[in-house]
Amino acid sequence: MALHRTSRLSVRASPAELEHWNHIAHQHGYATTSHWIRVLLSSAELAGHDGSRVSDELREIRCQLSRAGNNLNQLAHSAHCGDAVHCGAVLEDLETLIRQCDARLSRSGRASARRRCERSAVILH
CATH class of the missing domain: 1.10.1220 (Arc Repressor Mutant)
Structure with a gap:
């Protein structure tokens, strides 16, 4: 019918x-x-999506990315001053944020950008 x-x-x-x-x-x-x-x-x-959760999640991710960017600036400043810099924790945080973004995008039905390579080792400068 x-x-x-x-x-x-x-x-x-x-x-x-x-x-x-x-x-x-x-x-x-x-x-x-x-x-x-x-x-x-x-x-x-x-x-159960009413539209509000996505913007809340994106705000949280943006805040975390801002913190990671601040950490990277501090690391760059230290490296320019000749200090030993250990980037592993910051890079791990960025990898986590990328995975969170990919998960949000996959739930929204949008394709995420394909990663060209994975980080194989901790980078020390």
């Missing part, structure tokens, strides 16, 4: 946004953009 839809949900979009959404929907094999949007909304509801 076919589902009879009588209610309407309206979303305003620019012509460019609508064209982009239509393109994505058809690229993913949906006959209509409406069907694609219904599937997205249903998937988000079933998965």
